[in-house]
Amino acid sequence: MKRGRTGLKSSCQAFPSQERAKRQKRGASSFALSPAEDWGNLPHHVVLQIFQHLSLVDRARASSVCRRWNDVFHTPDLWRKFEFELNQPATSYLRSTHPDLIQQIIKKHAQHLQYVSFKVDSCIESAEAACDILSQLVNCTIKTLGLISTARPSFMDVSQAHFVSALTVVFVNSKSLSSIKIDDTPVDDPSLKVLVANNSDTLKLLKMSSCPHVSPAGILCVADQCHGLRELALNYHLLSDELLLALSSEKHVHLEHLRIDVASENPGQTHFHTIKRSSWEALVRHSPKVNIVMYFFLYEEEFEPFFREETPVTHLYFGRAVSKEMLGRIGLNCPRLVELVVCANGLEPLDEELIRIAERCKSLTAIGLGECEVTCSGFVEFVKMCGGRLTQLSIMEEVLIPDSSYNMEQIHSEVSKHLGRMWFPDMMPTW
């Protein structure tokens, strides 16, 4: 790997003539490889194609075979996409990208990088190392950037100044960023301003769930300026009527995907505002196919402000107990619902609510129920109404309460019949 670089172009040009010369030498009768025609003489594009199928480690090994292969190893095409893995032995079972490799990339391939991601473990040193690399990516044209915490989010532990300055290096230097995934980081309003100032024409995707230093005004500025934004992920406290209207302006492309996380720490500590029905309507009018995904992690009593009016949500996940009443409201007010996942509910059967959902949520194709209760008859009724459109049906076995019509043995054949495919409830081991 440490061998000197030969100009890529020259090797490409030199190759065909050698090849021709060899062929002439070889003559028609000989099928054996002549000493001159070995693996080292494969055309550049062939080696490149092979290299594209190899892992980085294998490529690195192959590159030490000969100078020619080493040249191919450094082809910019092979360095467009890179994932830095930064882990500490004390906190992770995973290995890290070798520091020498990181140095080599910064030196030789920074300008080739286009799709870059950083995977860090829960240790602050890993996140800081990621920031250090980011700050060195001065000469590059990154298109997509992902900062991913594989365990506890450690970017949050990095000093905000350090993080923000590293991130803005990329924002400023890569003027054609299109996708940015920076969930659980200390990104703030000023850095978003820098992003907008340099990349407003190209930005298409921004995922920034749980970024506590961003304000509603900060994200509104992004929506106002980046008219190509098609995918957005954020927390509920950043969602405002203004934001929805900005995303629905005439200049703005159709929004494809809006992901909203709604979480609270302790009961009663957070007050949740409501979004006007007219704002939702404006969004759907502008982007009729938009998927609106909401993940809830709330206490039961905190659901009050939600789904009181028609809400165009398509995917709903309730990570905590959600009340029967709330599920009733979903049946009434979420006509676009595609997927519903309920982790837990009280001990009252949800028959009515499910049947209403089947009746009114005509696009529903996926449902998952954890600690809930539904009678077997109620469930069969629900499935019958939805029929084959239920492509995902994940129901914990304990959810279903046998009644006079169906016992546990019968329910699977009945449900399978209505679905038109084999179906079983999900089981947990008794152990």
Place this chain on the structure above:
Amino acid sequence: MVVNSVHWFRKGLRLHDNPALQEALNGADTVRCVYILDPWFAGAANVGINRWRFLLEALDDLDSSLKKLNSRLFVIRGQPTDVFPRLFKDWKVTRLTFEYDPEPYGKERDGAIIKMAQEFGVETIVRNSHTLYNLDRIIEMNNNSPPLTFKRFQTIVSRLELPRRPLLPVTLQQMDKCHIKIADNHDQLYSIPSLEELGFRTEGLPPAVWRGGESEALDRLNKHLDKKVWVANLEHPRVSTCSLYASPTGLSPYLRFGCLSCRVLYYNLRELYMKLRKRCSPPLSLFGQLLWREFFYTAATNNPNFDRMEGNPICVQIPWDQNPEALAKWAEGRTGFPWIDAIMTQLRQEGWIHHLARHAVACFLTRGDLWISWESGMKVFEELLLDADWSVNAGSWMWLSCSAFFQQFFHCYCPVGFGRRTDPSGDYIRRYIPILKDYPNRYIYEPWNAPESVQKAANCVVGVDYPKPMINHAEGSRLNIERMKQVYQQLSHYRGLSLLASVPTIQEEAEPPMTDESQTSSGPDSPPRGPVDSEAAGCSTAPDSSTVCASSTCALYPDLEDTPSSNLSQTPCPSSGSHTQPSAAVTSTSASHPPSTAAPPSPASRPVQSPVSKSEPSSPSSSCLTLSPSLTSATTLAQTFQKRKDLTRKVRRSQRQRGQQS
């Protein structure tokens, strides 16, 4: 010719339904029953005092039962490989018998002993009695790979003949025929060690909640069956507060140590059911717990890495956190969540917890809250849990952490709500965490939310007398569900918005046609086969020594060791950083396998990419026949994902078509 038998007890600590012991007695002139134990090693091993106590009690019980038959148990201190040559010589042994151990470690150990016995001219007889079925047969029936879903497993089992009928207990008559003179110094030489001898301190040790031994097991079996009749609900008992406490009818530790034969339990349940339901053949669900045990044994028997993530072809590679401090809080019941802490306290004190409680603490440690590897949790259970079988323990942990067996991961047990639903009054918590006993019901599951006045009135201030919660559950579960989604989308190559669709559907579940399943629902017996026939069949197929060739097991799967950790992922295809779809690129970068890790893509994961597997997705298992077991299971996984990809493509196509129509 004189036959001097030695029966080697390991698990299977019983005289009833013990086929290997029967073989020892068969035509023998002398029989000695031995148990081998290394006291020095015992203290060092990661096994807690409750488990040792249970074992010693079981040995005690075995010894007193043997006494009644004018024999004794010989407890021999040392390692089997050192002990046996000595015994073979001293006792002029000609026959060695023991129960088949299906676990990889046991197979290896037994292989060495069988070889050694051969060298000494000692005949070895091994009989299968720790599991209901011959596990190799199940694997064979599933195209030579262990079933990866419980449904598939049940389907296979329903096609098998009934388990072999249990054998009668050893009788005095039988024993008298091979009587040996017990030496006067027997107790000096071969006594059962005390806990002190094993290096445990016993002062202040509370009495055992679960008393080890066959007599206790049989006693409990009767109560267990009585209760079943009394409850008159044989299939699905609903969980209540009472279920959380150790029950005098619980059997799992006795099955673990083989104090109770699983076949005896099986046939008793079966007969009881047929008596109560008037000859109706019982559904498989009647044997739920027994079959789960069998399922995990089958999955583990050929997989020496079954108890770890690395190098385990069926285990999803998840980037767990390493955090010894958090692990210790969990293991010692100091999480600050009373429900979790009460369960861990019960486990430490008594050695048993209800399966829902296991789900709760396992989920909390792994995918639910702490994001710590299931291997760490498994080791804590290994130390504390009386019924922790190696296979069942590891398998259940993989299951509960959604690391294998194709689980939906959306369902995350809440450390507050789940307990409250099971035991609204919180009496269970008051029993195991007495410091919280004066908390009102409303706050007993979340004391940190109680107003200060309430905390003071209850004489337990959170942060002073009882720990604050170690993690914010809402935040933890939010992060963890995202991470699980990341991991699973990488496996299934699914990039859509559906959470449920992120989990790859498993091919084998789709495999059995409707008709087979209807058979399952009607029970393990096909209708024409009456109980009489099956009994006869059971007898004729009885002791199945042919199943065992333990000595060759190590040689059979040499490549298992060498298989590089299967990352179940593909090398990233460079073209996926597509120029035309930049928005998808971040998703694909984040999901793709890290190219920089030193582990090269394993050969096991290659079939996904090979055009061959793409072109014939319909017959995956037949093509696996020639592969080694490790490859086979990995291939099954890989092809499953391939299938998911096809499916996704199909769905997308149909969605597109629908889009065009509308």
